[in-house]
Amino acid sequence: MSQQYPVLIVIVPLLSAFAISIAGWVNKRLCFPIIVTALGVAVYASVGLLLTVLEKGVVIYHLGGWPPPVGIAYYVDHLNGLVLVVVSLVALLNVIACKKSIELEFPDKAAPFYTLYILMVTGLLGIVVTGDAFNLYVLLEIAALTGYGLLAMGEERAPLSTLNYLYMGTIGACFYLLGVGYLYIVTGSLNMVDIARLLPPLYQSKAVLAAFIICMVGVWLKMAFFPLHAWLPNAYTHAPSAASSLIAPLVTKVMVYVMIRLILTVFTPEFAFATLALNNVVVWLAVIAIVMGAILALAERNLKKMLTFIIVAEVGYMVGGAWLGNRAGMTGAILHIVNDALMTLCVFLVVDNIVYKVKGYAFEDLQGLFRKMPFTMGAFVVGAMSIIGVPPTCGFFSKWYLILGALQAGHYGFVAALIFSSLVSVVLFFRIFEICYYEPFSDHHGHDHPPEPMDEAPLLMVVPLLIVAVILILVGLYTGDIVNHVIKFAIPEGLV
Amino acid sequence: MKIIGLIITIITGAFLVYAAVDFPAWADPNSPASTYLSPYFIENSMKDTSVPNFVTSLLADYRGFDTMFETTVIFTAGLVCFILLRISGGKEPETRHYRHVLTGVTVTLKEGRKIPASEDFERIDDLWTPPDLIIKTGCRLMIPFIQLFALYVIAHGHSSPGGGFQGGVILGASIILLAISHDLRTALERMREKVVAILCPVGVAIYAGTGTLCLLLGLNFLDYSALASVLHVDPISARSHGILMVEIGVGIAVMTTMIWIYNNISSAGKYNQGL
Amino acid sequence: MSELIPTIIAKYNYWIYITLMMIGLYAMIAKNNLVKKIVGMNIFQTAIILFYVSIGVKKGATIPISTGGHGAAHEVVHAADYLNPLPHVLMLTAIVVGVATLGVALALALRIYSRYNTLEEDEILAKIRKK
Amino acid sequence: MFWQIDLAILTLVVVTAVGSLMVKDLLGAAILFGAYSFLMCLLWSIMGAVDVAFTEASVGAGVSSVFFVAAVFRTSRRTKD
Numbered sequence: 001m002s003q004q005y006p007v008l009i010v011i012v013p014l015l016s017a018f019a020i021s022i023a024g025w026v027n028k029r030l031c032f033p034i035i036v037t038a039l040g041v042a043v044y045a046s047v048g049l050l051l052t053v054l055e056k057g058v059v060i061y062h063l064g065g066w067p068p069p070v071g072i073a074y075y076v077d078h079l080n081g082l083v084l085v086v087v088s089l090v091a092l093l094n095v096i097a098c099k100k101s102i103e104l105e106f107p108d109k110a111a112p113f114y115t116l117y118i119l120m121v122t123g124l125l126g127i128v129v130t131g132d133a134f135n136l137y138v139l140l141e142i143a144a145l146t147g148y149g150l151l152a153m154g155e156e157r158a159p160l161s162t163l164n165y166l167y168m169g170t171i172g173a174c175f176y177l178l179g180v181g182y183l184y185i186v187t188g189s190l191n192m193v194d195i196a197r198l199l200p201p202l203y204q205s206k207a208v209l210a211a212f213i214i215c216m217v218g219v220w221l222k223m224a225f226f227p228l229h230a231w232l233p234n235a236y237t238h239a240p241s242a243a244s245s246l247i248a249p250l251v252t253k254v255m256v257y258v259m260i261r262l263i264l265t266v267f268t269p270e271f272a273f274a275t276l277a278l279n280n281v282v283v284w285l286a287v288i289a290i291v292m293g294a295i296l297a298l299a300e301r302n303l304k305k306m307l308t309f310i311i312v313a314e315v316g317y318m319v320g321g322a323w324l325g326n327r328a329g330m331t332g333a334i335l336h337i338v339n340d341a342l343m344t345l346c347v348f349l350v351v352d353n354i355v356y357k358v359k360g361y362a363f364e365d366l367q368g369l370f371r372k373m374p375f376t377m378g379a380f381v382v383g384a385m386s387i388i389g390v391p392p393t394c395g396f397f398s399k400w401y402l403i404l405g406a407l408q409a410g411h412y413g414f415v416a417a418l419i420f421s422s423l424v425s426v427v428l429f430f431r432i433f434e435i436c437y438y439e440p441f442s443d444h445h446g447h448d449h450p451p452e453p454m455d456e457a458p459l460l461m462v463v464p465l466l467i468v469a470v471i472l473i474l475v476g477l478y479t480g481d482i483v484n485h486v487i488k489f490a491i492p493e494g495l496v
Numbered sequence: 497m498k499i500i501g502l503i504i505t506i507i508t509g510a511f512l513v514y515a516a517v518d519f520p521a522w523a524d525p526n527s528p529a530s531t532y533l534s535p536y537f538i539e540n541s542m543k544d545t546s547v548p549n550f551v552t553s554l555l556a557d558y559r560g561f562d563t564m565f566e567t568t569v570i571f572t573a574g575l576v577c578f579i580l581l582r583i584s585g586g587k588e589p590e591t592r593h594y595r596h597v598l599t600g601v602t603v604t605l606k607e608g609r610k611i612p613a614s615e616d617f618e619r620i621d622d623l624w625t626p627p628d629l630i631i632k633t634g635c636r637l638m639i640p641f642i643q644l645f646a647l648y649v650i651a652h653g654h655s656s657p658g659g660g661f662q663g664g665v666i667l668g669a670s671i672i673l674l675a676i677s678h679d680l681r682t683a684l685e686r687m688r689e690k691v692v693a694i695l696c697p698v699g700v701a702i703y704a705g706t707g708t709l710c711l712l713l714g715l716n717f718l719d720y721s722a723l724a725s726v727l728h729v730d731p732i733s734a735r736s737h738g739i740l741m742v743e744i745g746v747g748i749a750v751m752t753t754m755i756w757i758y759n760n761i762s763s764a765g766k767y768n769q770g771l
Numbered sequence: 772m773s774e775l776i777p778t779i780i781a782k783y784n785y786w787i788y789i790t791l792m793m794i795g796l797y798a799m800i801a802k803n804n805l806v807k808k809i810v811g812m813n814i815f816q817t818a819i820i821l822f823y824v825s826i827g828v829k830k831g832a833t834i835p836i837s838t839g840g841h842g843a844a845h846e847v848v849h850a851a852d853y854l855n856p857l858p859h860v861l862m863l864t865a866i867v868v869g870v871a872t873l874g875v876a877l878a879l880a881l882r883i884y885s886r887y888n889t890l891e892e893d894e895i896l897a898k899i900r901k902k
Numbered sequence: 903m904f905w906q907i908d909l910a911i912l913t914l915v916v917v918t919a920v921g922s923l924m925v926k927d928l929l930g931a932a933i934l935f936g937a938y939s940f941l942m943c944l945l946w947s948i949m950g951a952v953d954v955a956f957t958e959a960s961v962g963a964g965v966s967s968v969f970f971v972a973a974v975f976r977t978s979r980r981t982k983d
Binding site (some may be wrong): 783787789790793794795798802803804806807811813814817820821824825828832833834835836858859862863864867869870871876877880881884888889890891900 | 912915916919920922923924928931933935937940942945946949950951952953954957958961962966967969970971973974976977978981982983
């Protein structure tokens, strides 16, 4: 069975989506066990796949039994093996942690919600695992459509911000499709590896240049890279908790993965970095993204919205790191995909727990939370430390590689932006710690009113959150192993 | 906003025009797109799958995996429309109107009262216009032929234009036509919401299930030649039959999704008389 | 100049696709009405489909259905006689994705209308600000 | 393929596209969009993409227009641009 792992990762969630959808009309209690089992299988298969890749190298799977340029093929190498594990793990932990809040927020639509949830995970896993440029587009649309459905179920402003996301997302996906069309018209192939083989004689063609730029713009729209980020904060803020804590950690990171895949596999780094000489422009855009994200986050008085602006800044980290055009920067970007997915999951799960108990996420709702929800806030401290970049947590190490890459490339603006955003994060998070530490002001000034009793979120929500916090530290401690055994092989030899 | 839009549009357009200069000339038989991969499909489709329509064999076999997700996209759209619009467990309006079909008398009932369950009364909404007899009868006559044509399109997709998508859409359109010419309640009597909602994932599951069956029989996912041992035919015919199986699945999924989306949009999720 | 006119004529399909795409893009950015934006989005998507279909055209070729019919597997098929089927297949997918996106977008527009009672973007934003 | 017909269809495609965006009535926009889809379908069948044209005729011109009309009926026909 192990040679079927690449397809099982996608097929098991897909089939279970149909099972959940039908179970919703028969017996609603079946939905949760099915989704957990399916995601568990996906995690198992992706870990097994990563181990196979570490042992034997690239795994290729021919769908329908047709060899690659004719049919669709899955290529699993070190890069997407790693991302697959992260995506499936985040999805599994999130669905367990969000069971209670899904039941609270959608008492009668839990089954369709679970179906959309697992279809979204299917789409994201499919994007990561595929080796076919057009197949990627179809899965992109699955992930996008399910995302619209999940995001729009939130507060009353959610449909409007989701519709804006839909316009932007459709333009992005269509640009990607157009770029693939340009590649097809000059090469005649859709398979990524095959295109990479056919492209080198055509590097001077304007159509290839246009294909590259159009694909990049499309993917940047989808990942909310700086000038194209306007849809993200509102869409994520008004979303229901379970949806935002799935989509915020995964969608932007998977899009960064797509960008890195396009640069590394389809167009090759020589073309992207050497022939085009666009590096400086993009890295400066990333610098602006980081600075603007940090400043806009400072202006917010609302925890969830502040975190969404931090996501915009984090996207800047990864795009900038990838476009530095050297090995350390690329390592930092790939490592940051892993770390950022986990730490965004951590802080958004904290928001879920707070919303579940306090029914709000504005700053004034957070008072006295350290006493009320000590475990949740403990995990929040770990997540915040990781976003700031304090050493034992994983956030430090990816920033370290990014700074190393920036110094190697001689790009001091990027170094300055990284340090600036770390400082802003310190201000942001310590302001929140301060609010959470103090009790709410009471009307009568006496010292006699009893301290609020501990009122922690249910065990089912807290335990996965604590697991995520532990993983954050563990990934930090084992960063060396991840870089030396996985990421080192994910980057082609040509990139120094 | 208009000026920004104009600037962005002009920049993008100019860039695309700049890039299009390097394209191979239009309809050039020697362009890479026509010489690299497509001759394989044209020359081998009959040998590999015994399907004369290259588009069908390419759609459901060589690139069948894309098509499976395409069907999933359709299913997702139906589900999203349902989850966004359907008002479940909504309160019944305080006054309800019933129309006696034979006499045309309208009965208005207050909260909680019921009429004798009989075929003579039909439920109507506040805004009700009598349906036109000619349109009603005409549509009623047309619908069976439309459905027959749809089934032909699905079944004959192997050797003529058409297939699961087109046939499924036409099948769905026949029910939508019923809903437009009569009202949504009539269409819902023929096709209950629960039936639609269950058939839709079942249709996609037929597709994915066929693929999984191939996987369980020991070959790769969606490699229909594995079905040869089950169907007792040679692998090439097995591919042809596999394509038919998935087309039927696609047809079911697309038909139900179209009906599902129409039901939800036309009644804004209330499932009353519709348009 | 004398070179320009043959270029324009040889690729006129590409120029039309770019025109349509820009019409759609402009509508999506600049229009105020939500349904108009959705119409623009569909025109945008159809333009890309036109582009792909134009890739598949070949001079002197017929529609991609074998003339031999069933049971003619032994016949030799010449690739130059038939149009390129691959772009057609891709575009079937794209059309279906287009209608799926359309359904979702209209559902969202209905939700927005039931909440704000208007489809004009500026009026909706004014209503949000008022609160 | 007659180039006169081709040119006429291409012009009409652009005209209907612009028209459906300019007309100050959403129902009219929906119907013009249906006309646009049908012309597109015609164009593709001229280009030999019969399957794509068939799909566009049933999906793009048929069901999409119905969805548009249904949505316009459920909301309003009014538009400022």
